[in-house]
Amino acid sequence: xxxxxxxxxxxxxxxxxxxxxxxxxxxxxxxxxxxxxxxxxxxxxxxxxxxxxxxxxxxxxxxxxxxxxxxxxxxxxxxxxxxxxxxxxxxxxxxxxxxxxxxxxxxxxxxxxxxxxxxxxxxxxxxxxxxxxxxxxxxxxxxxxxxxxxxxxxxxxxxxxxxxxxxxxxxxxxxxxxxxxxxxxxxxxxxxxxxxxxxxxxxxxxxxxxxxxxxxxxxxxxxxxxxxxxxxxxxxxxxxxxxxxxxxxxxxxxxxxxxxxxxxxxxxxxxxxxxxxxxxxxxxxxxxxxxxxxxxxxxxxxxxxxxxxx
Amino acid sequence: xxxxxxxxxxxxxxxxxxxxxxxxxxxxxxxxxxxxxxxxxxxxxxxxxxxxxxxxxxxxxxxxxxxxxxxxxxxxxxxxxxxxxxxxxxxxxxxxxxxxxxxxxxxxxxxxxxxxxxxxxxxxxxxxxxxxxxxxxxxxxxxxxxxxxxxxxxxxxxxxxxxxxxxxxxxxxxxxxxxxxxxxxxxxxxxxxxxxxxxxxxxxxxxxxxxxxxxxxxxxxxxxxxxxxxxxxxxxxxxxxxxxxxxxxxxxxxxxxx
Amino acid sequence: xxxxxxxxxxxxxxxxxxxxxxxxxxxxxxxxxxxxxxxxxxxxxxxxxxxxxxxxxxxxxxxxxxxxxxxxxxxxxxxxxxxxxxxxxxxxxxxxxxxxxxxxxxxxxxxxxxxxxxxxxxxxxxxxxxxxxxxxxxxxxxxxxxxxxxxxxxxxxxxxxxxxxxxxxxxxxxxxxxxxxxxxxxxxxxxxxxxxxxxxxxxxxxxxxxxxxxxxxxxxxxxxxxxxxxxxxxxxxxxxxxxxxxxxxxxxxxxxxxxxxxxxxxxxxxxxxxxxxxxxxxxxxxxxxxxxxxxxxxxxxxxxxxxxxxxxxxxxxxxxxxxxxxxxxxxxxxxxxxxxxxxxxxxxxxxxxxxxxxxxxxxxxxxxxxxxxxxxxxxxxxxxxxxxxxxxxxxxxxxxxxxxxxxxxxxxxxxxxxx
Numbered sequence: 001x002x003x004x005x006x007x008x009x010x011x012x013x014x015x016x017x018x019x020x021x022x023x024x025x026x027x028x029x030x031x032x033x034x035x036x037x038x039x040x041x042x043x044x045x046x047x048x049x050x051x052x053x054x055x056x057x058x059x060x061x062x063x064x065x066x067x068x069x070x071x072x073x074x075x076x077x078x079x080x081x082x083x084x085x086x087x088x089x090x091x092x093x094x095x096x097x098x099x100x101x102x103x104x105x106x107x108x109x110x111x112x113x114x115x116x117x118x119x120x121x122x123x124x125x126x127x128x129x130x131x132x133x134x135x136x137x138x139x140x141x142x143x144x145x146x147x148x149x150x151x152x153x154x155x156x157x158x159x160x161x162x163x164x165x166x167x168x169x170x171x172x173x174x175x176x177x178x179x180x181x182x183x184x185x186x187x188x189x190x191x192x193x194x195x196x197x198x199x200x201x202x203x204x205x206x207x208x209x210x211x212x213x214x215x216x217x218x219x220x221x222x223x224x225x226x227x228x229x230x231x232x233x234x235x236x237x238x239x240x241x242x243x244x245x246x247x248x249x250x251x252x253x254x255x256x257x258x259x260x261x262x263x264x265x266x267x268x269x270x271x272x273x274x275x276x277x278x279x280x281x282x283x284x285x286x287x288x289x290x291x292x293x294x295x296x297x298x299x300x301x302x303x304x305x306x307x308x309x310x
Numbered sequence: 311x312x313x314x315x316x317x318x319x320x321x322x323x324x325x326x327x328x329x330x331x332x333x334x335x336x337x338x339x340x341x342x343x344x345x346x347x348x349x350x351x352x353x354x355x356x357x358x359x360x361x362x363x364x365x366x367x368x369x370x371x372x373x374x375x376x377x378x379x380x381x382x383x384x385x386x387x388x389x390x391x392x393x394x395x396x397x398x399x400x401x402x403x404x405x406x407x408x409x410x411x412x413x414x415x416x417x418x419x420x421x422x423x424x425x426x427x428x429x430x431x432x433x434x435x436x437x438x439x440x441x442x443x444x445x446x447x448x449x450x451x452x453x454x455x456x457x458x459x460x461x462x463x464x465x466x467x468x469x470x471x472x473x474x475x476x477x478x479x480x481x482x483x484x485x486x487x488x489x490x491x492x493x494x495x496x497x498x499x500x501x502x503x504x505x506x507x508x509x510x511x512x513x514x515x516x517x518x519x520x521x522x523x524x525x526x527x528x529x530x531x532x533x534x535x536x537x538x539x540x541x542x543x544x545x546x547x548x549x550x551x552x553x554x555x556x557x558x559x560x561x562x563x564x565x566x567x568x
Numbered sequence: 569x570x571x572x573x574x575x576x577x578x579x580x581x582x583x584x585x586x587x588x589x590x591x592x593x594x595x596x597x598x599x600x601x602x603x604x605x606x607x608x609x610x611x612x613x614x615x616x617x618x619x620x621x622x623x624x625x626x627x628x629x630x631x632x633x634x635x636x637x638x639x640x641x642x643x644x645x646x647x648x649x650x651x652x653x654x655x656x657x658x659x660x661x662x663x664x665x666x667x668x669x670x671x672x673x674x675x676x677x678x679x680x681x682x683x684x685x686x687x688x689x690x691x692x693x694x695x696x697x698x699x700x701x702x703x704x705x706x707x708x709x710x711x712x713x714x715x716x717x718x719x720x721x722x723x724x725x726x727x728x729x730x731x732x733x734x735x736x737x738x739x740x741x742x743x744x745x746x747x748x749x750x751x752x753x754x755x756x757x758x759x760x761x762x763x764x765x766x767x768x769x770x771x772x773x774x775x776x777x778x779x780x781x782x783x784x785x786x787x788x789x790x791x792x793x794x795x796x797x798x799x800x801x802x803x804x805x806x807x808x809x810x811x812x813x814x815x816x817x818x819x820x821x822x823x824x825x826x827x828x829x830x831x832x833x834x835x836x837x838x839x840x841x842x843x844x845x846x847x848x849x850x851x852x853x854x855x856x857x858x859x860x861x862x863x864x865x866x867x868x869x870x871x872x873x874x875x876x877x878x879x880x881x882x883x884x885x886x887x888x889x890x891x892x893x894x895x896x897x898x899x900x901x902x903x904x905x906x907x908x909x910x911x912x913x914x915x916x917x918x919x920x921x922x923x924x925x926x927x928x929x930x931x932x933x934x935x936x937x938x939x940x941x942x943x944x945x946x947x948x949x950x951x952x953x954x955x956x957x958x959x960x961x962x963x964x965x966x967x968x969x970x971x972x973x974x975x976x977x978x979x980x981x982x983x984x985x986x987x
Contacts, residue, residue, distance in 0.1 A: 388792065404784050416778065430577065
């Protein structure tokens with residue numbers, strides 16, 4: 001019971017962080033058709049910006065400023081990079097963002113060094129909120145939960161209740177129509193790209209000190225965010241949410257299960273002495289998202305909730 | 311009784327709630343030149359897409375030389391002897407004119423998916439490629455990348471690729487769309503020559519082309535064929551005249567006069 | 569009719585100069601290299617270049633020829649390579665008897681080829697039903713899946729340490745023991761040539777041509793009687809096979825394979841190399857492989873920033889030179905023989921000047937930044953100039969040439985589009 005509750009809670013937090021990342025990616029993909037390979041790099045930038053800003057001022061300012069900065073970098077990238085390669089098609093755009101991810105990784109190494117930086121949870125939030133089954137539960141995790149839910153609600157409000165949201169929603173389903181409606185498409189694109197990057201940056205601000213802030217964090221997170229977006233169905237925010245929670249809980253739970261294959265499939269004659277039998281579910285955890293991706297793409301190419309085929 | 315080259319029996323096609331084709335019946339005899347005309351949005355292109363395997367019919371049967379092809383993938387329909395062109399040039403843009411035609415010949419020349427043969431070493435393939443290019447008058451531009459061709463030449467290449475394989479039923483979707491008058495004349499001559507002895511089904515807006523080429527004409531309106539017959543029968547048909555309003559009706563007459 | 573055919577097809581002499589001659593020169597070059605007195609280190613570099621040439625060419629069968637963007641091509645090199653390292657051990661264990669006892673190490677790339685083909689056939693089946701973004705995503709998923717799963721099967725993949733073998737076991741082939749680096753060089757050279765010729769020949773087969781047709785217009789391919797999915801699948805198997813062959817070459821050269829060799833990192837590297845080289849030309853990936861291998865082995869001794877330079881180069885190629893190095897080389901070759909060559913040379917000189925200015929600034933900024941970041945107090949001092957990170961001169965050199973260079977390049981571009 002104890003494991004289940006903790007796994008669910010932690011899995012939900014991880015899932016919400018994944019959604020924060022993948023919602024930006026989904027918005028960008030739906031409107032611009034670009035699968036931004038460098039999306040997780042903006043997540044990393046968010047964390048590093050927050051670390052630096054926190055060093056000068058405090059965490060609360062960082063919580064606001066770091067996503068804005070990440071979004072700003074995103075807008076610059078859109079204006080001076082993506083817009084140029086747009087004429088060469090989607091593969092060129094994908095390649096450009098691939099190269100960009102590579103560059104951001106290296107630049108981060110130059111500015112902040114090759115090792116992890118000491119980006120700490122702010123003192124105001126560094127306490128035990130409650131004790132469950134004799135274990136202490138840190139308040140910061142609940143804070144992440146709140147920020148994520150707040151973002152979720154704001155995003156929902158923005159999309160469903162505002163004029164900008166209407167345009168974006170129209171663009172999600174009919175990307176070519178937005179231009180015909182007389183909107184300044186380049187500006188819309190730049191803003192959406194910037195907003196998507198800012199969301200990734202926000203995930204970095206609150207995720208960076210929850211996990212670890214090092215130059216490898218983008219490479220580790222990037223592929224999983226892709227999995228979320230594709231499994232959920234490209235262009236579907238609901239799908240991304242579902243997939244993010246699914247993967248978050250699946251992966252977090254798997255890590256805490258120490259049962260091996262021989263324990264589970266023992267009735268099939270799998271023994272603990274065989275190599276396959278020794279593999280534990282916890283070991284399997286890192287492969288789960290990718291297994292899911294391959295399975296979904298084979299069985300249901302549209303993803304869980306997608307309307308368009310990938 | 312000889313078997314029809316192409317036969318559509320009560321074919322329906324809907325996209326969601328939109329019923330585009332509603333009970334299409336059509337029979338094209340072997341060696342016939344058949345034109346399908348009709349106002350915009352009547353379902354002419356959909357009809358071609360159904361026959362050529364691009365779309366799957368919602369219901370009904372499509373027979374090619376007596377064999378059911380409805381719902382078969384396009385490449386299988388093609389192998390059974392049907393070849394089509396497209397309204398918007400649909401060519402291999404980064405390859406040369408010669409490569410475009412050579413690729414279109416590969417299957418009918420029995421090369422399959424071979425990876426053990428050099429395309430340059432088959433004498434027959436080279437000769438047939440040259441023959442097709444000569445026939446359509448693109449031989450001087452054989453080494454030009456297809457993307458750099460003029461619009462009219464791209465249309466010609468489109469026709470060349472369609473007739474290259476030894477298909478005996480040829481579908482041409484608005485082959486002269488966007489061509490100048492002289493280019494159209496040239497294209498009609500080309501089509502006439504190239505489809506000699508084959509069955510031709512053509513969708514065309516230019517009435518001059520239609521009445522100049524076709525043995526028989528079918529008029530498609532709102533997903534149904536309202537009339538089929540010899541050009542002079544169609545011209546006099548009151549149903550057809552009422553379906554074509556204004557300029558188009560005049561075009562019908564003018565086309566007949568030309 | 570026959571006259572048409574002969575005018576259409578290239579003449580025998582054209583065929584020779586355009587197709588056979590480059591390969592003959594390539595073969596001669598490969599043979600001559602060890603005789604010009606190169607060091608052991610350089611020979612090792614050449615060996616890696618050979619492996620990467622085959623790998624990059626196999627990658628371009630997908631990206632350039634078939635239009636399939638893969639983020640997981642190293643999986644096939646890795647699986648072929650792992651298989652060959654296992655074979656090395658089987659050969660050693662067999663000790664001259666049985667089937668493996670009679671397999672010369674020289675033939676390993678054939679086994680790598682088979683393994684790569686097998687892996688391609690299995691993984692390609694679900695992947696190749698889609699092109700474009702979906703294909704790219706599946707390849708990414710497969711690569712991550714393979715490299716994470718590899719850590720679970722230690723007997724197959726050897727865990728963190730990987731699996732190593734000994735290339736000196738087994739029967740000799742033409743008197744080659746495969747011990748000395750020169751012998752390994754000839755082994756690599758032989759298979760590089762075989763791979764290059766075979767992959768060039770592939771482009772001229774019906775399947776090779778169909779793969780290009782599918783890249784250009786998958787829909788039309790259906791209407792000339794072919795199934796684009798099948799075309800992609802077959803091409804994918806061949807691309808996997810040649811990558812596996814490169815894996816076999818690498819198994820003999822390095823005698824070790826680790827699970828990292830299956831991951832996104834080598835897959836990404838070969839994507840970058842191939843693209844920089846130029847995906848629209850057969851020779852492009854060869855240029856890319858040479859450049860990347862050289863940078864990785866030599867430039868990394870001079871600067872910690874070589875990865876950054878590679879990334880900058882890649883982005884610049886994506887932005888400004890989509891045809892890559894090969895496009896520049898062949899463009900130069902065409903230009904130099906065209907009547908307007910003098911105007912062109914003037915333009916090129918201006919462009920080179922602009923590029924050099926930009927490069928000067930970029931290099932200064934990158935080098936100074938790396939030294940500042942290391943925190944050892946090291947100062948970048950090219951040609952005796954001291955350029956500390958807080959020096960005024962550093963900032964001048966880091967910015968002014970950059971701006972001047974950009975202005976020059978833009979002006980050239982503008983006059984070009986006006987002309």
